[in-house]
Amino acid sequence: MRIFPIITATLVCIAIFLAVFQREALVDFAARFGAQDSAETAAQATPPAQEIAQDDAEDGRVHVLVRRSTAQITENAVPLRGRTEAMRAVTVAAETAGRIVSTPIRAGAYVETGTVLCQIDPGTRLTAREEALAALESARARLPEAEAQLAGARAQLTAAQIDANAAARLSESGFASETRAAGAEAVREGAQAGIQSGEAGVAQARSGIRSAEAAVTRAQEEIDRLTISAPFAGYLETDTAELGSLLQPGSPCARIIQLDPIKLVGFVPEAQVDRVAVGAGAGARLASGRDVIGEVSFVSRSADERTRTFRVEITVPNADVTIRDGQTADILIRSVGIPAHLLPASAMTLDDSGTLGVRIVTDGMVQFMPVRMLRDTATGVWLTGLPDMADVIVVGQEFVTDGVAVRVSYDEVTQ
Template sequence: MTRTTLKKAQNWYQQQTPPVRRVVIFVGIICLWMLTGIFNFSSDPAPKEPALFKVAAHHSTAKDIEHTLVLRGEIEPDRTANIAAETAGRIAELRLPKGSIVQRGDVLLTLAPDSRIKKVEEARANLAYFEKEFKTAQGLEQKGFQARNALASARADLERARANLADMELDFSNSQIKAPFDGIYEDRFVDVGDSVALGANLVKIIDIDPLVLKGFVPQNAINQVETARPVKGQTLSGTEVEGQIRSLANQADAVTRTYAIEVAVPNPMHLRLAGSSVTMNIPMGLEKAHFISSAFLSLAADGTMGVKGLDAENKVVFYPAEIIRSEAEGVWLAGLPEKATLITVGHGFVSEGQEVDPVFDESAATETSNIDISNTLAQSQKQDSNPSPNPDGTPAATQTE
C-alpha cells in the first residue's frame, strides 16, 4: 500500500462521523482476529465409549480338604460336689490341705466328737440289754410262762435299740467329712474352731479326670455329628487335648437353636485346664473347597456370605459359600463350582451382572500376594480416566457449553 493510498484513507476516515469511525474500527479488529487464526473451528471428536472397570482375578480349582466343624466352648470338671454338713458341730481338725488329690472315702476334716462317742456306747449297751430281754421273753413264751404280747413288746424294744444305735453311729460317722469320689480337694469354706449348722457348705471336690469340653452344635450340622467321634481341642494358652464325643442333646436350646455337646478328654496328669476357653475341631470328612484370603469375601443384598467371580463373558457373578476351615493366610470355601474364576482385587467396586476387564494373576490367592497387582490396576484405572492430549502435547481442553 503506497503513501498516497494511506493518505487518502486517512482523509476519508477524518471526514466520517464518530459512529462511522467506531464501526470501521470494530470491522478492522474482526478481520485481524480472523487473519491471525485465534478461533479454532476444528470439529469435536466423536464421543468415546467408557472403558470397562478393571479387576484382578485368578482361576481357582477346588481341592479335597478335611472339613472341620469348629466350635467354641469351655472346659469343665467331669463332676463337682459341694459337701455340706450332715450334722451340727464344731470344726476340730483339717486333715488335708486344699489342692490335694484324694480318693473316695478319704477324711478331709472332722467335727469335734463332743458327746457322740458316749452316745454310741450308750446305744450299744441298750442294744445288748434288750437282746437279753428278748431272749428271756422268747424262752418264757416257749415254756408257756408268758403271754405272746409280752414277746412282741420285747421284740419292739429290741428293734428300737438297734435303730437308735444305727442313728448314733451315723451321727458319729457324719462328723468325719469324707471325699465322695476320686478327685481334687478344690476348696474349703470353714476353718478350725468354726461352728457349723446342719446343711452348711464345708468343702468342694472336683473330678478332672476326665475333663469335659462343652459347647453347642448349630442345627444345620447336628445330623453330621455323632457320639464317639474323635475331637481335638486347643485352649487360649495353646494346650492341645484330644477326646471323644460322649453326649449330644436331643433337643435344641429354645433361644439359640443349638444342641449341647460334651466331649470327654482323659486327664491322668490332672492338668489345670478346667474353666478355660477351648476351640473344638470335629472332623466331618473330605470336601471340595477353594482357598482365598478372607478379605475377598463379600455379602449379598440379603446378607448371604460368598465371593464374587466372573462368568465366560467376564460378567460379575456371586457365589454363595461356606467357610469350612480357617488358616492364618486365608479361608477354605465350600459351595463353589469345582473350577471358578474369582475376583481378588476390585470386588468391592463391581456389582453382579456388570461386565469388567479382568487382569489375571494366577499366583494371587491371598491378600498379601495382590499388593503389586493392586498398584498396577490403580495406575491402569488412572490412565483410562485421563483425557488424551492434543497433537502438540498440551492437555485436551474440557469442552463446556
C-alpha cells in the same frame, strides 16, 4: 587468583536470580521440555500393545482374570467359645453338728479317696450308742421268755382240748354231767386266749428287737458322720475347717476338685448341632496359648431356653494337672469333610439382593453362584456351593453381571 570459586559463585547467583525473579519463565521452559519427552515416548510405543488396545476397544467385552478351581475334600470344623471345667467339683459339708478336733489341711493339697478332711468331736454320741446296744440286748433277752410263754400256752391248749373232748363223749354216753363238759370247754377257750396272748408277747418282743436295732444303727450313723472324708481323689480348693470351729448340718468342710481328666465346655448353636457327634475329635487353644486335644464325650439333647444352644463337653487328658478349672478356650470340633474350593477372599462379592457369592465364567458368560464360607485361612477362604470344577473370576468381578460375555485370562495359580 583462583578462578573456580569465582565461577561457582557466579553460577549460584544466576540460579538464585532465576528461581526468585524469573520463576514463571523457568516453569514454562520445564513444561515444554517434559511435553516433548512424553510425545517422543508415545511415538516409540510398540505396535503389538497398540494393536491389543485397539482390539479390546473393537471387541467390546470386559477383560477379566479367572482362576480355574477344583473342589477338594477339606476337614470341616465347628468353632465354639467355651471354658475348662473340672471333671468333678464337690463342696464336702457336715451332716451333724459339732466342734472340729482335727488339724486343718491347707488349700492346694492333693488328697486320696477316703482321706479324713474334718473330724468332729463325738461328745455324748458314744454313750448314746452304748445305751442303744444295751437296749438291744435287753430286747433280745425278752424274746426267749415270750416264746416260752407261747409254748406253755399251746401245751395248755392241747391238754384242754383233750379234756373237753373226753368230757363231751362221757356226757353223751351218760357217764358224766353236762356241767363237767361245759367246764372243760371253758378251760379250752381260756387256753386258746393264752395262746393269743403268747403270740402277741412274741410279736412285741421281736418288735422291740427291731426298734433297738434301729436305735443302734442311728447311733452308729451319727458317729460315722463325725468323720468327713474325701469322696474322690483330687485337690483342695479351700482349707478344711479350722480346729475348734463349730459346724452345723450343711456347713462346708472343704471344696475338692478333680482335674484329670478335665472337661472343655462349650455351647453349639442349633443350626450346627447336627454336625457335632459324640466321639468326634476336638482341639482347643486356651487363653494361655496352650493347645490341647480331646474327644467329644457329651452333646445335650435339650437346648438352653434362653440362648437356644446345646451344651457340648469334651474330655481332655490332664495328667500333669496344668490345665486349670475355668480357663477360656477357643474350641474346634472336627466334622465330616466336605468338598470345598480354596479361593482368595477378594474373589467374593454380593449380588443385588445382598447374597454372598462369586462370579464364574461358563461358556464365556458370567454367572453368579451363592457360596458359604467354611473358614478363613492364611492362604484364602474355603467356600462351598460351587461345582466340582469352576472358572472363578478373581479380578474384574465387580464390573460384570450375569449373562455378560467376557474375555478371559487365566491366573497362573491352578489347583
